Amino acid sequence: MPPPQAAASERDLATAFAAQRPQLRGIAYRMLGSYWDADDAVQEAWLRLQRAKTDEIDNLEAWLTVVISRVSVDLLRSRASRHEDIEADLPDNEPLPSTLGPETSALRADEVGTAMLVVLDTLGPLERLALVLHDVFGLSFDDIAPIVERSPAAARQLASRARRRIRHVDVPAERDRKREAVRAFLKASREGDFGSLLQLLDPEVELHADADVVATAAPAVDHGAPLLQAHVRGADAVARVFAGRAEQTQIALVDGLPGAAYAPDGMPWAVYAIHLPDDRISRIEVIGNPAQLTDLAIVLE
Template structure:
């Protein structure tokens, strides 16, 4: 069972990461999927990949709803929609056509919290992982027509995002961050980082940073919070870090000898860097589409 799960784990992580927007949330979702598999008689599962895809999707839906509940927001997808209220998009409706994957990745990052959990999953499963609406329908517990409409609504909302303008601003902000870090410009870093910034690193990234400290790698810890503390981590230490694109969104990566050894997933608040997630785990890196 464990070997079979490991085979599918990268896809499960990728689905969860896309849907939740967090590597740490994706880890929790994959762990929950593993626990559910352990509690199930595998002999009763006809198609393990489809079963795991359904489980990880429903775990993500639960997690998104829990997050929304904690924020005391109304989750519009928490109760079933009347089938009579669902319309099939007209032929040629722009909102029903696929978005470019690189545009979708960045737009999702910007409006993620405004999408309901079922909209997120329908869009991700169809546009990113190429599942048909017939396959998505039982996952989101809707008809294929309703599943198509969920994805279409989400896609229409994402199309309203000025992807080109956002990418240009984020590219410039990350480039300025890397320049300030390389030059040891502490004041410049303070201007580019959100006052409440959090830097989070996985275990592999901490080990990599420790091993490369003499070569200018940032000195990472599991979690560092606050603009002063994070600026000190990077000041004078970014010689091998460069601007890249990850799943369509601007990001940074620690690159040596043409190989990506760690990635920096970045989120913004008001054009300032608000979170930095540093990942070096091989499985995580494999699940990300990194363009140098």
Template sequence: MTDTEILTRRFEEHRDHLRAVGFRMLGSTSEADDAVQETWLRLNRAGADDVANLGGWLTTVLSRVCLDMLRTRSSRDEVPLESPALPEPRESTDAGPESEALLADSIGVALLVVLDTLAPAERLAFVLHDLFGMPFDDVARIVGRSPAATRQLTSRARRRVQGGSPDTADTRRRDRVVEAFLAASREGRFEDLLDLLDPDVVLRADAIAVTTSGAAVAHGAPPLTAEMHGALAVATTFSGRAKGAQVVTVDGIRGVAYAPGGRPRAVFSFTIVGDRIVAVHAVADPGTIAALDVVLDSGA
């Protein structure tokens, strides 16, 4: 097997992930495929001999390509004939109306529409951190900002995705979703939790949240893992679990926290589209919590 064939095989292992990231950033299967092709060309030119984490390297390169495309939204030059061609895609990833509809359904048309309202850097930061769990330090290097500024950028994007601040009725609707989730979790109403969660919801937890959640096993609830996918897994994890939690606001948006003695020890923030929770982020690292604006709800 030649070096090019080996490189092609390694790239193919990451194609589906790259295409998923590209589609969420660009909202178009054809543009996502263009971004994936450009990523392949850059890999082919650079090689992978000195790359320890190929998946991370490819995601970073793809993200920068997408950021440029978002900023310009202009036509791109065709790949020169002498350039190595992108490996042929599998039939299931063929671009077209049906493929684009399936991808849109997988993350929700409403979310795609809202993502189009974000500035390029906001969209990139939100997609990489909130939808794909990339650490802020890594996102910061891609968007060319400090980690603190990138955290603020993502927070602002999250608020805009969730409707921002202008619509009081929409804010109340999102608040009700979080409050209903907390109540259903406390009371172990599994079916109600499923109704509140998007079928493809993702839950991400930091290392401390994962470690400390092991105590929940004694109460019959499975511990958190660093990443969970799907309404069934997330509902199972939270059902009957949040008896000691309370409603808070996190960076101006309704969330949930464990705050014994009024001091937040674990914070849960939610990304909500429509009436469904599409992402949950569990944070227990004291430094991270200190960087958040967490306000306890006196009425909770």
């Protein structure tokens, strides 16, 4: 059993980390495009903090930003199928643009994250990181430079290159497209239209549900709750989870993009993050953990 002073120190560390968790999760999610992967990255950051010599950390927020950034980059690189594309970075001596045009001016922070998720797979890890840290979280390029291990000028160029790739994304139109897909999915679920569900789902669609929401849904299955499991893969299996169910689920914006929420009393008890990279749903993440729900920006529609 640890001495009282050590136990108090551990509690203080956990409290300090919890205060930083929403920002860490936000960085990881915008980098990785998956709440599950983002949670893994945040957990790894916590493990690294526990192993670190915390008395040598002068600025915990800055230290954790570096850690979550590098963990996210490592996860991206490990999942990449073509390293030559994802490793591509800018040399320090690439010339800066002579004028600031639409591709280099800062975009609205709330739309940068949304636009990034639309074209996520076209951005290299360091491009994503520089753009997220600068345009979404407001870090200077002087602060970003050591995180991406480049000069400030090169860090600026990484963000600029990413910004050029997302500037053509019509965020309102993208929200409308996804909203209609979510509406069609919920309609087919409620009506038990199995054929329409199969048309809406990618053949390799994956469903992830956390332990809290699985436990909450299980007793309510006889009343129309989805047949949730921790992990379900394939259009046929996922369609069976929802067919004839989800009567009380409604459309909601989840971190700026259309998804769904179970909110019978106007307070979300569970959210469905629905990923739609093209014309079919590729992934559904169901989140019911109260601490994680508080980290999300949820707007019921």
